[in-house]
Amino acid sequence: MQGRRMKNRGPVQKPKNLKGTVRRLYVYLKPYRFRLLLVVIGVMLTSLASVTGTAFLRPIFNNHIVPLIGQKSPDLSGFIRLLILLACVYAVGILSNFLYSRQMVRITANVLDRIRTDLFRHMETLPIRYFDTHTNGDLMSRYTNDIDSLREMISRGIPQLISSLITVTGVFFVMVFMSPLLTIMILSMLGLMILIVRVIGGKSGKFFMERQKQIGSVNGFIEEMITGQKVVKVFCHEEQSIADFEALNTKLCQADTSANIFANILMPIIGNLSHMNYALTAAAGGALVIAGLLDIGTIASFLQYSRTFTQPITQSSQQINSILLALAGAERIFEMMDEDSEVDEGYVSLVNASTDADGAIRESDTYTGRWAWRHPHSATGDVTYTPLEGDVRFYDVTFGYNENKAVLHDISLYAKPGQKIAFVGATGAGKTTISNLINRFYDVPDGKIRYDGININKIRKADLRRSLAMVLQDTQLFTGTVRDNIRYGKLDATDEEIVRAAKLANAHGFIMRLPDGYDTMLTTNGANLSQGQRQLLAIARAAVANAPVLILDEATSSIDTHTEKQIERGMDKLMHGRTTFVIAHRLSTVRNADAIMVLEQGRIIERGDHSDLIAQHGKYYELYTGALELS
Ligand SMILES: Nc1ncnc2c1ncn2[C@@H]1O[C@H](COP(=O)(O)OP(=O)(O)OP(=O)(O)O)[C@@H](O)[C@H]1O
Ligand SMILES: [Mg+2]
Incomplete structure (x- = not known):
């Protein structure tokens, strides 16, 4: 709050x-x-x-x-x-x-x-x-x-x-x-x-x-x-x-x-x-x-x-x-x-869902592969179910880490289920900050961000975060095997799921070349891997989570263009049917986004898809044609 x-x-x-x-x-x-x-x-x-x-x-x-x-x-x-x-x-x-x-x-x-x-x-x-x-x-x-x-x-x-x-x-x-x-x-x-x-x-x-x-x-x-x-x-x-x-x-x-x-x-x-x-x-x-x-x-x-x-x-x-x-x-x-714990007054939770013959959503005790938000309304005593789809909207979000200095100003945007939204902009423009707000690392006033139409402040943090797979800007790996590190994304993932996720992220090839394959021990934040390899593992970890919303913060910044091309195909599969937020410095990665937001000092100054923005001849055009450096 x-x-x-x-x-x-x-x-x-x-x-x-x-x-x-x-x-x-x-x-x-x-x-x-x-x-x-x-x-x-x-x-x-x-x-x-x-x-x-x-x-x-x-x-x-x-x-x-x-x-x-x-x-x-x-x-x-x-x-x-x-x-x-x-x-x-x-x-x-x-x-x-x-x-x-x-x-x-x-x-x-x-x-x-x-x-x-x-x-x-x-x-x-x-x-x-x-x-x-x-x-x-x-x-x-x-x-x-x-x-x-x-x-x-x-x-x-x-x-x-x-x-x-x-x-x-x-x-x-x-x-x-x-x-x-x-x-x-x-x-x-x-x-x-x-x-x-x-x-x-x-x-x-x-x-x-x-x-x-x-x-x-x-x-x-x-x-x-x-x-x-x-x-x-x-x-x-x-x-x-x-x-x-x-x-x-x-x-x-x-x-x-x-x-x-x-x-x-x-x-x-x-x-x-x-x-x-x-x-x-x-x-x-x-x-x-x-x-x-x-x-x-x-x-x-x-x-x-x-x-x-x-x-x-x-x-x-x-x-x-x-x-x-x-x-x-x-x-x-x-x-x-x-010290005050992270407050979580969220009461909307994520439950397994099934659909009745008449089309109504019901809560299920067993895994159905489909999810719904369970939303109890205290005023009427009703409980409503909203299917988890991955629709994220921002309404005039203004936010600052310190109260006296706003980092984001009046951010409004929407990402319909399955859409790919990209953020571009100079260093410090506020791209990572936006992603930090979606998963509630930091809170914004009520009602400003909605997930499937629900005010995210009402959603239990654990459930909200479960519904978002994230690749953070700083890759963090833990002491343990490669397999354990990928499994971090979903604790009950089977070995097959892990391999599938690694293949999707194009990490399978290099993992198999490691001395013990998936059982290779990683030490101190994966010091024995290259930067790009660590990012691939982070992507695999997000892939295994299998969440409807994906946030990739500079996920491919250290990956060479050749590998990136290869991953792109995998990523397309990964992003398919998921709402994806991509933050990238490399404009080639954001070209095929449904909407590109150009941020400058915490404000969205241009928006549209690649061809719109090129046609606008604005900042994006300058960035894209190399008239302007990103950072
Ligand atoms: N934890 C924090 N506490 C205070 N200020 C922060 C914090 N994190 C970021 N900022 C400030 O917020 C602004 C936006 O930072 P942000 O990380 O969102 O930029 P970015 O667009 O992701 O940049 P980059 O492309 O370098 O990753 C910056 O001016 C930064 O100084
Ligand atoms: Mg950032």
Whole structure:
């Protein structure tokens, strides 16, 4: 629909919606909540084992070491029993750590699997417009590094955070129980540390967002340079592209530095504070022991606890980083998932049709070889059937990719079933744009384009596209065999249909000369074929679709005139009984069209068949006689 605009999201600076992102992530984790509970229990056991283990130091010192000092033959049995118990406690910790980590890896892999699938599924619903405005590399990086940072967060960041929380709480209570005075001292040091983490850690968040964005640009650039490597070489652009890359890379480097500087200076500061804390506790504790207010076992445990207490906070800087990074990535992923899908409010569908004895069209459950548009009318509740014939009409279509710049102006034309309509005109005149409107890559206002008399905006996109076979201007082949690539036009095509289509497109001959014939593997957009051969495959793909309307956008531009003559015969067969739109630079291909539209800057300036146009002595005449070059 016109007026349907992409949301302008602008560059990502900081988490715009942290809460929302976390909530969205939780939706993915929810199915595993039972297992996550087990993980939490595992984390708790691990942390508690470590806290309990340390608590053993006190009885070990007070009951089994200090009383034995100076004895000739000390009784070590109690000491050994305690050590064995201690070993058991630690064994529980190690075992639960192993189990929960394994579980977490599984959960993470499954969650990421679902996120990737959802992202891809959604990507397949996005309108062409979205891909016009985003680089491939930028989109790719959502599947790669954004997902990677999420993996890091879910499988390690979150369990660590839980473990830290439990350890800190557990240790806190034990410390208060042992010595409130020393606890207060440690808490004040801790306050200082938290303040520093807040100030520095908070700053780094924004830079992590920036870093993710820069990774996206660098990836986009690399992607483009890999696909465009030949052009780079042809124009000796290596130096320039290295320079461009360096500029982008420097930006990434700066973002990376800013992000990590804060993260990394945090570590040593916290580390040193924690050493100071340890020394102070030892000194104060020693003083208390000398004053007879504390025993040596308590001090031994306490010193250990002060480490355990501050360590999670030291780690929290790393945790904050990895979580921020992951949330930034998650936000980018969800942003893409939130992009508006291609809307399709079409309700007219294509059905198999048969004709009654009285001539009325009926819907059929089985394949009849004939099709009809099923058109439910909400006002009357009636359903009407219109035979699929391939009548396409434009009424005053004005269209622009951007709202402020029209590319097509007042285009009116009709193509009756079976007619061949050609578009000629200079580069950028709007020929491809017209074909993009017929199959609704882009939408025009209601009622402006009609297919068999039906407003195309009412037709379900999938059905509309099924009724159109297209050879796009840029040939796109996929990794797979030649046969698979032709079958793209009709998924249930039999091998015979494929060969027939290839023969029609005059592709059969060269396919048979390929090493494995129809089973030859094509790689990266058919790099192992010539340009013309790729176009022939694209034509075969359109032929196999067997649709009543055919759109050929420069389908024969790379094919030599000799082959083209041969194809022409096949094409005539292919076009027979089908409405065909041909876009061609070569005027010989359009000569036999029923109507030729001459386009100039988005307007049809002349129309008629070849002899009419020649007689008009206008633009077409000039083009044809070579008085004017096409592009
Ligand atoms: N996706 C797009 N977004 C914005 N503008 C576009 C887009 N595609 C084409 N245009 C603009 O629309 C105009 C018509 O382009 P179009 O591709 O229809 O030309 P064409 O007649 O097919 O040219 P050619 O003969 O070179 O294939 C051009 O000025 C072009 O810049
Ligand atoms: Mg074009």
